[in-house]
Every structure is written in C-alpha cells, then in structure tokens.
Amino acid sequence: MGLAGAVWAELPVPAFTLAWRHTIEKVRWEEDYRVTPSGLLLGEARVKGSGAGMEIPDGAELREGTWHYQRQLPPLQPLRLGRTPEAGDYQLCFDQRCHDLSEWLGSPKASQPALELWSCPVTTPDSPATHEGSGQG
Template identity: 80%
Template sequence: MIGLCMGLAGAVWAQVPTAEFTLAWRHTIEKVRWEEDYRVTAEGLLLGEARVKGSGAGMEIPDGAELHEGSWHYRRQLPPLQPLRLGRTPEAGDYQLCFDQRCRSLSDWLGPPQASRPALELWSCELGSPSFPVDEGLGNG
C-alpha cells in the first residue's frame, strides 16, 4: 500500500496510511492559516487546491485566486513533488496534517520541532510497519 512517509534524506521517521491529506500551517508573522491539499501517488505528492485566509508580509494572493467563505482558493500547476521539503523550527510553530476528517500536529508523529532538525521531507512511499498513533483514531492499517 502506498502512503505518506516523513523524514529526511530518505530516512523514514514516520509513515501515515493515507492516499490524500491537507498540510496546514500558520504564517510566522501574520498568523494567517495556509492549507494545501495533496494526493499521494507513486510519482510523488500532487498538489491540488490551496487556500489562504489573507495576505501580508511576503504573502501575496496568487493570480487567479477566488475568494470563497473567507479564504482565497487557488491551484498551482506543479509536477509531482518527491519529496516535498518543509522548514520546521521551534520558532515557526508546527504544521498540521489533516486526513480522514481529522487534523493532527506533526509533533504527534515526530515530536516537537527542534533547532537541530530544521527541515523535514514528505514523500510517497510503500508502507512498511505502521509508525503512527493507532490509539488516536488515525487508523490501524
């Protein structure tokens, strides 16, 4: 089964059995929520729709975005991302991973962001032994 792997430089720190997910975070200065929807494929992570609540310092609403229910919705045409590289530091806060109608902080899988690990990669992978919290309602395989 294909799913989502999290780690760095090919080292798997955690796996999540999902075919699609939303990555969400708050801008470090403006505190505006951003969300990006991804589909997990053998070729990589395909970005679908993205949403942002507003603009601000270094945050421009993309051309062609449409305002719906308080958020700007838009799509970017990108090739499959394999991997998707994220900055992850204590000062910036943490990302949320949403799937199966629930959101969880990446800390649930990886522990809190650490200055000694300022980056994280997400990629599609064949799932091995589960390393996700089965008692939190996220599934058990």
C-alpha cells in the first residue's frame, strides 16, 4: 500500500483499518480495507454513534454499542483523504497496532489538505520502505 503527501511511504500490509475521530462529535470511525491488485477494497466499517453529518447507513447492526455496516464499493485506486490541522489525524491500524499518519507524513498542514492511499506491488525486502519524491508508487 502506498501513502502520498510531501513524501510517500510503502507499507507491505495485505489489509489495514483506517480510523479517525469526527471533528464535531468526537466519535471514532473505523473502516477495514483489503489491499488488492485493483485497489483498496472496503470491507466492514464501524462507528460508535450518529450526529452532525454522521447518519448510520441502512442495514447497519448495533453490536455492543457500535454500529457495524458494509458498503458495496468498487476497489478504490486511489483512496483520497482530506487531512487538515482542524480535523486531526487519521490512524492506520495493522499488525495489532494503530499508527498516526504523522509518523510517516508529519503533522497535518493546511498547505497539504489531502493525501492518497493506493495499492501497489510488494517490493523486495532490500528495497527502501520510505521515499521522498513525487508520490509515484
């Protein structure tokens, strides 16, 4: 999977969870993705509640205080995310740990209000994991 901003990073993961907090309601959202050759495939998503601009989708199931749902979307290539200082940071969760995107890209900046995630071929173990450059992966 690739991350693009002022730098790009390559993470050799087959799946991940994208997590964030709603800017107004402060409710955590999570979306599970599989990395496929044709793009990032959204699986299950979860949210703890509803509120301003946060309608629970039809067919969602409430389990232990969290709404679980699935949307039928084609693979996303790339997945574009808005990322600003006011909204806080996203987390990528894999290998049973969550990491703020700032670990790879620095803090969110108003001058760079978006980033892209995409699937890419796995590289060999001796290729570099993080690159500065044009965002090509």
